[in-house]
Amino acid sequence: MREIIDNAYASLQSSVAAAESQKETVARAARAMADALSAGGSILICGNGGSAAEAQHFAAELVGRFLTERPGLPALSLGADTAKLTAIGNDYGFSEVFARQVAALGRPGDVLWAISTSGLSPNVLRALAVARERGLATFYMCGRALPDPSVADIVLYSPAPSVPRIQELHLFYGHLICELIDAILFSPARA
Secondary structure: OHHHHHHHHHHHHHHHHHHHHHHHHHHHHHHHHHHHHHOOOOEEEEOOOHHHHHHHHHHHHHHOOOOOOOOOOOEEEOOOOHHHHHHHHHHHOHHHOOHHHHHHHOOOOOEEEEEEOOOOOHHHHHHHHHHHHOOOEEEEEEOOOOOOHHHOOEEEEOOOOOHHHHHHHHHHHHHHHHHHHHHHHHOOOOO
16 A cells, blocks of 8 residues: 555656646646627637536536635536437547537637646547637646647647646646636736
8 A cells, every 4th residue: 555655646746747747838838718709709618527527617607606716717617417418429439529519609809728637638639620610719637648639739748657747737727727817817926
């Protein structure tokens, strides 16, 4: 048991150290989302499994509040509506469950925040492609497999050795992005 704990801590420490190189990308993502929100845009967020849970979490942080009291910000998790997911999946295939929603709900000036632990989720990559076709800004938070960087306007790679560490980095990045959005929009002196 002690070995598992020690290995997990060592893995997390090396993941955080490797994430140092992503600071500028985190700042760019937060700035792009804050700019979209200040111009009246929305944030659409998608992912599968644990990434779907993180998409819901980040949408809740933006619509509700993060660390400070402020107006709610327009954000929507595309994985939260089981009726839409099952209808689209049944009628068009699972690869379209997010893309169809992006096409229906996304507008130029919005941002698609896509999350994939593997970095290779076909339905997430399809949503990114549709978002770009429709003029949305795109932000891809991915794991070990780095897709073609042109898949999104901003790609935030999570250099971690395992799925749990990637998801922990995604949670860290997401919380940091929410904090930066709040600072940019509501406390400009902090940003």
